[in-house]
Amino acid sequence: MRVKYVLNEVLVGLWRNVTMTVAMIITMSVSLSMLGASVLLYMQVDQMKDYYYGNIQVSIFLTEDITDGQKANIDQAITGSDLVKDKTYETKEDALKRFQQLWADSPDFVNAINADSLPESYRVTLKNPEQYKDFAKVLEGMPGIRQIIDQSDILEEVFDIFNSIQLASLIVAGFMAVAALLLVGNTIQVAAYSKRREVAVMKLVGASNWFIQAPFVLEAVVAGLIGAILGFVALFIAKVVLLDNKLQALTTILTPIPTSNVMLMLPLLAGVGALVSAVTAWVTLRFYLKV
Amino acid sequence: MIQLENVTKTYPKGSRPSLDNVSVGIEKGEFVFFIGPSGSGKSTIIKLLLHEVAPTSGKVMVNQKDVTTLRSWKVPHFRRSIGCVFQDFRLLPNRTAYENVAFALEVIGKTKAVARRVVPEVLELVGLGGKEHRYPHELSGGEQQRVAVARAFVNRPLILLADEPTGNLDPDTSIEIMRLLDRINRTGTTVVMVTHDSNIVNQMRRRVIEIESGRIVRDQARGVYG
Numbered sequence: 001m002r003v004k005y006v007l008n009e010v011l012v013g014l015w016r017n018v019t020m021t022v023a024m025i026i027t028m029s030v031s032l033s034m035l036g037a038s039v040l041l042y043m044q045v046d047q048m049k050d051y052y053y054g055n056i057q058v059s060i061f062l063t064e065d066i067t068d069g070q071k072a073n074i075d076q077a078i079t080g081s082d083l084v085k086d087k088t089y090e091t092k093e094d095a096l097k098r099f100q101q102l103w104a105d106s107p108d109f110v111n112a113i114n115a116d117s118l119p120e121s122y123r124v125t126l127k128n129p130e131q132y133k134d135f136a137k138v139l140e141g142m143p144g145i146r147q148i149i150d151q152s153d154i155l156e157e158v159f160d161i162f163n164s165i166q167l168a169s170l171i172v173a174g175f176m177a178v179a180a181l182l183l184v185g186n187t188i189q190v191a192a193y194s195k196r197r198e199v200a201v202m203k204l205v206g207a208s209n210w211f212i213q214a215p216f217v218l219e220a221v222v223a224g225l226i227g228a229i230l231g232f233v234a235l236f237i238a239k240v241v242l243l244d245n246k247l248q249a250l251t252t253i254l255t256p257i258p259t260s261n262v263m264l265m266l267p268l269l270a271g272v273g274a275l276v277s278a279v280t281a282w283v284t285l286r287f288y289l290k291v
Numbered sequence: 292m293i294q295l296e297n298v299t300k301t302y303p304k305g306s307r308p309s310l311d312n313v314s315v316g317i318e319k320g321e322f323v324f325f326i327g328p329s330g331s332g333k334s335t336i337i338k339l340l341l342h343e344v345a346p347t348s349g350k351v352m353v354n355q356k357d358v359t360t361l362r363s364w365k366v367p368h369f370r371r372s373i374g375c376v377f378q379d380f381r382l383l384p385n386r387t388a389y390e391n392v393a394f395a396l397e398v399i400g401k402t403k404a405v406a407r408r409v410v411p412e413v414l415e416l417v418g419l420g421g422k423e424h425r426y427p428h429e430l431s432g433g434e435q436q437r438v439a440v441a442r443a444f445v446n447r448p449l450i451l452l453a454d455e456p457t458g459n460l461d462p463d464t465s466i467e468i469m470r471l472l473d474r475i476n477r478t479g480t481t482v483v484m485v486t487h488d489s490n491i492v493n494q495m496r497r498r499v500i501e502i503e504s505g506r507i508v509r510d511q512a513r514g515v516y517g
Contacts, residue, residue, distance in 0.1 A: 005397065201381060201398075204375055205395040205398065205442070205446070206366075206367045207367060207398035
């Protein structure tokens with residue numbers, strides 16, 4: 001009976017102040033979907049790092065006038081370094097083939113280039129891509145080297161962009177969360193005010209504190225959960241519509257987001273939404289419902 | 292049953308104490324009037340007994356328990372042994388007489404079945420048989436106060452506190468309410484009533500404790516208003 005009473009109070013409470021409830025649910029869902037997007041992006045960047053760093057190479061471009069002796073020295077320096085996992089040598093012809101493949105869309109451009117205008121190079125895979133600087137030090141200044149290019153530099157820039165998008169969505173989530181919390185606090189205040197007579201009687205006849213507070217806290221929790229479910233639905237729709245259809249082109253850089261990761265957001269958002277609402281409601285009651 | 296030992300209560304903004312070194316003892320089954328002018332500190336006694344406020348110094352014992360050191364989470368359970376009625380009735384306007392009394396039972400965990408058994412009984416006792424399903428606005432002031440008394444008494448508390456229960460009622464109705472409180476007192480319930488209704492005090496001829504400026508100035512076994 002007490003459970004039934006509490007649940008009934010929750011429903012009546014949510015309905016009594018329905019505009020506020022809707023506002024609370026909407027801000028909560030926007031905040032939580034931004035949080036979800038941010039977490040997904042974070043997981044994604046992590047996964048992409050693993051994926052790309054595995055394939056990353058340091059390219060050592062050689063000068064036109066390199067002598068065989070210099071080439072042998074460089075070769076030895078690379079082979080001798082214990083940072084190196086794997087190395088290949090790319091001739092002018094190999095370079096041309098790769099160039100032709102890369103720019104297959106623009107035949108005019110490709111035709112204008114011949115093998116001689118492309119440099120020879122070593123392609124080195126490091127055991128740990130982050131040790132690039134140590135590796136470069138070994139080779140720096142050796143005659144016959146025109147340029148050393150580390151692909152991780154380029155990747156870092158890409159990851160920087162992702163990281164700033166992630167940060168931005170986290171900040172938006174934070175701002176929306178503040179708005180959501182204020183709305184929860186306000187809703188609880190209004191609810192406590194509209195039930196002040198009942199609360200006064202309950203206190204007078206000795207109803208336990210949890211019994212007085214539970215309907216208010218649960219009211220906020222239910223709204224938080226509904227917000228979390230809506231936020232999750234928004235995320236899921238965004239994944240299906242945007243990444244799987246409209247912006248599919250992006251997925252050539254972005255490794256695809258697995259559905260299981262998106263599914264993981266449901267318990268996360270529900271947990272965060274419910275917990276944050278409950279704590280806010282409880283703290284508000286401490287101030288407005290002295291028991 | 293009730294012991295105040297050297298109780299002083301000073302409110303943060305008050306210049307002089309609301310109660311000043313008050314000591315008084317009330318036995319089980321007594322009927323006691325606290326009288327005195329407005330602001331003399333009578334109502335503070337009710338608040339102390341309910342643990343609504345804590346004394347600045349001194350000890351408040353209710354039913355052999357020291358209220359002053361009562362943990363806040365134990366207060367609700369403590370209040371179940373005390374019934375309380377007020378000048379303004381404090382009924383829930385959107386509930387019938389029956390529902391008002393049943394609400395008090397249900398929120399302390401009693402089942403609907405228990406309520407169905409005891410609520411009609413207590414409403415009959417206060418003289419509201421047949422009016423169970425009226426809303427407060429359909430009842431007279433005296434009848435509303437009867438509902439409030441029924442709500443306070445439905446748990447069979449050891450103590451009934453009444454804070455100017457006749458303050459809003461005409462003299463005839465007041466006497467009816469007093470008869471009701473007297474009947475409840477005869478069941479063994481200790482009744483503590485704060486009032487400045489001289490008529491009633493003079494008719495009842497019960498123990499009278501007069502308070503002035505926070506001090507007890509008179510404590511008389513079969514007193515009058517004076």
